[in-house]
Amino acid sequence: MLHLHSPTEANWIARALAAIPEILLDHAHCEKKAASTAMSMIFKYPDHPSLVLPLSELAREELVHFEEVLRHLARRSIAYRRQRPSPYAGKLMAIVRPTEPLRMIDTLLACAFIEARSCERMKLLASHLEDGELKALYKSLLASEARHHRLFVDLALSTKVLAARAIDQRIEEIAAHEAAVIVDAPSEPRLHN
Ligand SMILES: [Fe+2]
């Protein structure tokens, strides 16, 4: 399990529960973005065959999540529309080094942190939501996101670009950066604010 250096502050869940339509819409966009990031890595890294099949499976799984959230939106008559995204992912990715193959490793590890943070937030939603359907949704999704954050670390290791010890060290550096980004996030209700 990746260690998040900064646990979510206590008032996040209250803000999220007060704005469930916005959280659900943001969540739909996040699942779509997760699928798209996995797809774009398949295009970018054909010379790393250990990535291709797992990322393809991941992209499909994230699209299934996207569809599930879309159905929850529809059931609640919440329109799927554009929404200002959280700055979290963009700021997190600022730590990615520009030169390959380190860029690939950093992207995989930053994705691992996005999954770990999603998992932490979904756990909060699953335990605090009173709506039974949404509670069940977040319970099932947080299990997937827990698996995904481990998957991204395994994928980084599978490329053999860096030894396990160097990967661990980079995880620590990204953990410190991620903690700074999440603490600094705006208060608008989003999964990663
Ligand atoms: Fe997902």
Ligand SMILES: [Fe+2]
């Ligand atoms: Fe995921």
